[in-house]
Amino acid sequence: MDEYKIIIKDSLPEGRYVKEQENHPPLLQTKEELIYFLIRNKAYPYSSKTGKIFFRRLKKAEDENMNFEGIIKNGAVEKLGLQTEEDCRFLREKIKEELSKKREYKPTIKDWPEEERPREMLMEQGAENLSPAKLLAIILRTGDGVKRISAEDLARNMMDCFGNFRNLDSASFSELCSVDGIGMAKAAQIKAALEIGKRFLRENTKIGRKIKSVEDVVNYYKPYLRDLKKEVFKVMLLDGRNKLINDITISEGSLTASVVHPREVIKEAIKESAAAVIFVHNHPSGEPKPSEEDIEITNRLVQACNLVGIRVLDHVIIGGDGYMSFVDGGLIKE
Known part of the structure; x- marks a missing residue:
């Protein structure tokens, strides 16, 4: 044409x-x-x-x-x-x-043809068929009336700025609010929606569920740990049937290392009557390969746990989209 x-x-x-x-x-x-x-x-x-x-x-x-x-x-x-x-x-x-x-027209999604409005498209075509910008526009609900920016235009600006939902999730409130048209309320809406998605991934490994594989551990922690800018060391506390009792944070470190004391791990495990533990921490660099320090602290933790009869099932390092299991790597004997 x-x-x-x-x-x-x-x-x-x-x-x-x-x-x-x-x-x-x-x-x-x-x-x-x-x-x-x-x-x-x-x-x-x-x-x-x-x-x-x-x-x-x-x-x-x-x-x-x-x-x-x-x-x-x-x-x-x-x-x-x-x-x-x-x-x-x-x-x-x-x-x-x-x-x-x-000039006299302020574009809003309500003025668009119904077939092109994000919410109507979701109901008609299914959420899986919508672009990231249209899904985000539904979360934002409204645009910027003063600057005559629709919710979808605002969503496109957000995606252009951050690239993907993962970067949106790791962005701080101040970083989100640096985009024109995004205030604290809209930033909170975005954070809440992303948190719902992460909690959905965790539902299959919630408290009381049996941990059957390293994939269960990764699925539970990956959405939260993979994009952190500092190193965090966590422990999964399990009962005698390897069912999850609780997960706790032992330490939060700098960009390169966290400080882990065996006594803190033992204290928490005894307090929760845990029969077994799984150690988990992240590498902000995105590289899950264990360092010499990782191997050393793991050996110390295993020895301390053995003294009080607590089994160490694994130590999992999450780095970016990858992970490394000490058991799979032969660094901990099952």
Whole structure:
């Protein structure tokens, strides 16, 4: 389809609406006139499953008193050259673009065609088929009315700035609020939504569930530990059947190392009547390979636990998207 050249004029050209006789709809002679008419009426073209071209008009259009249906029936489809849904989609985008340029118009998602609104698309197509920006727009709910930015435009700005949901999750409140249109309320909405996703991943390994494999451990901790900027050492406390009693943080260190004292581990394990433990910590560098210090402290912890009859089932290091198991690596004997 040929590209439309749209020129928005403050006033209509003289003789733009030609009436054959009173009460008849005005005849729009050119493609430019028809496009201008559609913009004023916030009307969007669509193609049905049978190939029929039709228009949907939004509320609060400027030309409310004009005979909209009559004008459309006077050869509008032919003059606009609309034949396929691709033609319609192209013109819809042009109409939205021109509307967003008008000073008196503040673009909001409510002014979009229903089929292109994020919430309606989710209900119609399923959440899995929506882009990251559209999903984020649903979380944000509203855009920036002062700067005339819709929720989806705001979401796109967020994704352009941070790249993906993982970076959004690791960003601080101040970093999120550095994006125009994002305040503390919207930053909190984003953080809450991401936390729901992380807790969902943890539900299969919640308190009382049996830890059956290293994958259970990784799935439980990875969403929380992989992007931390400091090293954190945690312990999973298990009963005699390897069911999770509790998980505790033993230490939080600098960017390179955490300080772990065997007595702290033993104290927590005895307090919770744990029969076994699994050590877990992260490497902010993203490299899960254990350092000499990791191996040394693990050996000290294993020896201390053996003295009080607590089994050490594994030590798992999480680094970025990877992980390393001391048992799988032969560094702890089962």
